[in-house]
Every structure is written in structure tokens, then in C-alpha cells.
Amino acid sequence: xxxxxxxxxxxxxxxxxxxxxxxxxxxxxxxxxxxxxxxxxxxxxxxxxxxxxxxxxxxxxxxxxxxxxxxxxxxxxxxxxxxxxxxxxxxxxxxxxxxxxxxxxxxxxxxxxxxxxxxxxxxxxxxxxxxxxxxxxxxxxxxxxxxxxxxxxxxxxxxxxxxxxxxxxxxxxxxxxxxxxxxxxxxxxxxxxxxxxxxxxxxxxxxxxxxxxxxxxxxxxxxxxxxxxxxxxxxxxxxxxxxxxxxxxxxxxxxxxxxxxxxxxxxxxxxxxxxxxxxxxxxxxxxxxxxxxxxxxxxxxxxxxxxxxxxxxxxxxxxx
Amino acid sequence: xxxxxxxxxxxxxxxxxxxxxxxxxxxxxxxxxxxxxxxxxxxxxxxxxxxxxxxxxxxxxxxxxxxxxxxxxxxxxxxxxxxxxxxxxxxxxxxxxxxxxxxxxxxxxxxxxxxxxxxxxxxxxxxxxxxxxxxxxxxxxxxxxxxxxxxxxxxxxxxxxxxxxxxxxxxxxxxxxxxxxxxxxxxxxxxxxxxxxxxxxxxxxxxxxxxxxxxxxxxxxxxxxxxxxxxxxxxxxxxxxxxxxxxxxxxxxxxxxxxxxxxxxxxxxxxxxxxxxxxxxxxx
Numbered sequence: 001x002x003x004x005x006x007x008x009x010x011x012x013x014x015x016x017x018x019x020x021x022x023x024x025x026x027x028x029x030x031x032x033x034x035x036x037x038x039x040x041x042x043x044x045x046x047x048x049x050x051x052x053x054x055x056x057x058x059x060x061x062x063x064x065x066x067x068x069x070x071x072x073x074x075x076x077x078x079x080x081x082x083x084x085x086x087x088x089x090x091x092x093x094x095x096x097x098x099x100x101x102x103x104x105x106x107x108x109x110x111x112x113x114x115x116x117x118x119x120x121x122x123x124x125x126x127x128x129x130x131x132x133x134x135x136x137x138x139x140x141x142x143x144x145x146x147x148x149x150x151x152x153x154x155x156x157x158x159x160x161x162x163x164x165x166x167x168x169x170x171x172x173x174x175x176x177x178x179x180x181x182x183x184x185x186x187x188x189x190x191x192x193x194x195x196x197x198x199x200x201x202x203x204x205x206x207x208x209x210x211x212x213x214x215x216x217x218x219x220x221x222x223x224x225x226x227x228x229x230x231x232x233x234x235x236x237x238x239x240x241x242x243x244x245x246x247x248x249x250x251x252x253x254x255x256x257x258x259x260x261x262x263x264x265x266x267x268x269x270x271x272x273x274x275x276x277x278x279x280x281x282x283x284x285x286x287x288x289x290x291x292x293x294x295x296x297x298x299x300x301x302x303x304x305x306x307x308x309x310x311x312x313x314x315x316x317x318x319x320x
Numbered sequence: 321x322x323x324x325x326x327x328x329x330x331x332x333x334x335x336x337x338x339x340x341x342x343x344x345x346x347x348x349x350x351x352x353x354x355x356x357x358x359x360x361x362x363x364x365x366x367x368x369x370x371x372x373x374x375x376x377x378x379x380x381x382x383x384x385x386x387x388x389x390x391x392x393x394x395x396x397x398x399x400x401x402x403x404x405x406x407x408x409x410x411x412x413x414x415x416x417x418x419x420x421x422x423x424x425x426x427x428x429x430x431x432x433x434x435x436x437x438x439x440x441x442x443x444x445x446x447x448x449x450x451x452x453x454x455x456x457x458x459x460x461x462x463x464x465x466x467x468x469x470x471x472x473x474x475x476x477x478x479x480x481x482x483x484x485x486x487x488x489x490x491x492x493x494x495x496x497x498x499x500x501x502x503x504x505x506x507x508x509x510x511x512x513x514x515x516x517x518x519x520x521x522x523x524x525x526x527x528x529x530x531x532x533x534x535x536x537x538x539x540x541x542x543x544x545x546x547x548x549x550x551x552x553x554x555x556x557x558x559x560x561x562x563x564x565x566x567x568x569x570x571x572x573x574x575x576x577x578x579x580x581x582x583x584x585x586x587x588x589x590x591x592x593x594x595x596x597x598x599x600x601x602x603x604x
Contacts, residue, residue, distance in 0.1 A: 027507070028422075045456055049448055126586070130583075131537075133536075133557055141572075142357065146369075147568055188597065247538065290451055291448065291451055
């Protein structure tokens, strides 16, 4: 219930001032709760991360020495972090290929009118709402050498020689994680493509068909251009999904990236440095260093997302 | 068009029809088969897992579920999950509704700045700031209470809430609130009596998106649950699995229990879920 003292009482503005006097400045009260929460538990911690990343601090006890950008330099020399970043890149590439082929194809099939469309869509989208713990557990038990069904199934169809301790072999552990991530990611990718397909005006397609275009030609020259915005959204979200991956990877590989660091991603390395690797071998924490790694991850993510966004939106403009 | 050409076209469209449906059915099987295996497993005893990996369980008794409730402490962790999810969804929705309304409709200076500040939170990696949130909570003495979880989830739900709701409020006709103001309603009365009743659909979208995320998340709980009595359901399952990795039936049952509320809600409101998820992502 206060007056705004900054409004000068000049002539001709009488009406506006009258309104200002009559109306209390409630907009501040509307905004305040969000600002307090968000400022205290989001903005402040983010800024504090940048500041603390310049110290040599384990996270416990008093703050260590100020070491400037030393932590950041170490991040780039850190073999473990570089290996993890490479794994993130593999995840991104594999899912990128799958998204723009399999998910797109499924979306096109789902765009056809059919009474089964609802059920198909509901089932294909289902993995997206399952928690990472549920998904990770499902894949872990399917491939388990004790109770899994993948090995017995291979045996049953005469491919017994392919039986494998999938998650204990460094060569197959990461591919398994990629498949689990793909299982979940495909749901969202397909649905976004489907939403994009609904923007294609049916008249355009009919016109192309009347002009004698083949189904493939219609897809190439009519459908794809209209899908450009969906491509942008899907691939930018994918970059965020792939480079920020943590939950599912942690459930399957843990903070040590079992086996032998083969499933480490940047997210799990950061967690391991900040809170210890959870094993009896390594309980040391390096919180400041973890924050520096987190900032590097943030910058990488920002760069990849920005590059994709620029490239894909240029393409969007070109096709329209 | 000659009859034979028509026949060729018909035959071709039949082949496409069969092909399309087979591919979709295979895709659906790839989704459903692992879930089916999970649900069946939740009724099996440990011996049955080894004896018949593909077979049906001998009985569909609730033994595993009862033991999971007590021995895997699902009874406690599900209560924590429920308290945290319901409180955080409530706080987050109220707070982002109010903020979005002031950004979209009230004479707020720097509305664009506030909007970007809130929505920008969507791209910050949780891993980066959770370390600092942990330190903040420890400093405030909130570590070791469910309050720290509720506050963190409420805060992290704001970016999505603001993203969806500002867009919606801006699309509402201005005349609605102006009419109420002329009739002498305060900003808050206008908001509650005129705007809120019209905004139930996007609010529900925000509640679903944040609710599913909070119920499923274990990362924030992993960092802030400093003692077993504070564990949420996903975290409890993860820790139980780490210690008793041979109690398969119990773990299967806990996993099914954890997924059940979300899946049930999803099956009841599939359309709203899918629409909400695409709304949340397309605008982001």
C-alpha cells in the first residue's frame, strides 16, 4: 500500500497518477515468493559455484586457498573427464542417428489415420514417464547373467555363442547404456515429430499427390520442410539430454562408471568428485574441482545447443 | 484410371498397411516386453527366477509386495515421496502462477528480464548447482529434514512453470482482467476469481510435468537425504538394490510400486500427458 515516489506530479498525466495512487503495487507481492525461492536456491548457488570453483576446497572444513583458474586448467588435462566427455559424445551421436531415422519413421507411421493410433501412441510414449531407476533396473535385470532373459533368449534361438556378461564387459557396457537411453528418449522424440507432422496442411499433400508425386517425393518435398521446427526442437533437446545424462547412467554404472570407468559420463564424474565415489576405496571429495567441471559441462552444453540452434534455425528459414 | 491400375494401387496400399502396422507393433512390443517381464518378476520367488526365466510365476500372491513394504522399507520411502511430491508441486505451482501473472499482465518493470531469468534455469545442469545447494542447505541447517527436499524441488519446478504459464496468461484477452478491475477488484481478487478458473488446463500441465519429475527423481534426493529416514522411493530402491542385490522379488515389487502411481495417472489421462509434454518441450 505505498505510493510510487518516483512518478513526478506533472500536468496531463493526472489520470495515470490517479491510477497509481489508487492501485497498490501488488505486482511486487506476486513476484516476491518466486524471487525468494529462486534467488536463494537457484541463482545464489549458481553464482556461488563460479566463485567456489576458484578455490582449492574439498567441501568440508574451512575454505582452502584461492587458486584462480587452476581447477579449470586441470579439468582439460583430466584424462577421466576427457574420457567421460567422449562417452557423452558417443551417446549424442548414437541417439542423433536414431532420433532422425527411427523416431522420425515411427512418427510418420503414427501420423496415418487408424483406430489403433491412440493405443500405439500411448504405448510408444510410455517409457518417457518411467523413472530412471525403473528403466535402469529393467535393463540391468534383462541383461543380468543370473536372472536375465537376454542370454537365455539368445541361446533359445541358436545364438548361444553371443551370450555375454553384458554389463561387466567394458566393450558392451556403454552400448547397453546407450540402448537404455534410446529406449527412453525415443518416446519424446517420436511425440515431438508427431506434433510437427500435424502442422503439415493436408491440402499440400493432396495437391502433390494429384500432381503425380510419389509417396517418397511427397515426404521429401512437402512433409520434411514443414517438419523443420520439430527437427530443431528435437535435436536441441537431445543435446541437452545426452550431455546432461546422469540418472540412468548412475543407476547402471554408478559413480565409478563400472566396469572400470567404461560407463563414466561427465555427470557421474562430477558427482563422484563432489560427493565421493561411494566405494570404500575413494571417499575423498573435491567439491571445488567438481564445480569447475560442472561449469565446463555447462559451457560445452551451451555451445553444442547454441551451434545446433543456429544451424537448424537457419535451415528452417531456408526450407520455408 | 483403368481397373488394373486401381488394383495395383489397392494392393500396394494393402502392403504398406501391413508393413506399417507390423513395424508399429514391433515398436510397441519393444516397449511392453521389458515392462511385462518386470511385472511378472514381481510375483516370482528367487528360485523361480533361476528355474524359469521366461515362465509365469507359480502364483500371483502378494508375498513380495508385503515384504517389500516392510523389509525394503517401501512403506517409509513412499510416504516421504508422497509428502515431498505433493508439497513441492503445490508450492511450485502457486509460486510460479503468481510470478507468471505479474510478468505477463501486471505493470512490472523488467518483465522480460524476469521471464528470461526464470526460464533460463531450464538449461542449467542440475549437477553443477546441486553441490552449492547442498552447501546452502547445510549452512541454513536444513540438511537432514524433508524441508530441504521440498524447498529444492519447489525451486527447480519454477522454470517450467513460468515457461508454460507466462505464455498462457499473455494469450488471455486483456478485457477480462480490465473488466474486473473497473468493478473494483484488487489484482489478487482478479487473479483468483477471473484468471485462475480459466487457467486450469495449463496449471494441470505444469502440475503433471513437475509431479512426474519429482516423483521419479533420485538425484536431488541422493544429495540431500543424509539419513535413511529421509529417503524417497526411487532412492530407497537404489540403495536397497545396492545392498541386497539378490532379493530379486522384493526389488521387482518395489520398482513396480514406484512406477504404479505415475503409470495409472498416465493411462487415465494419456492425452493430457502427451499434450503437456510436447507443450513443455516445444516451447523450450
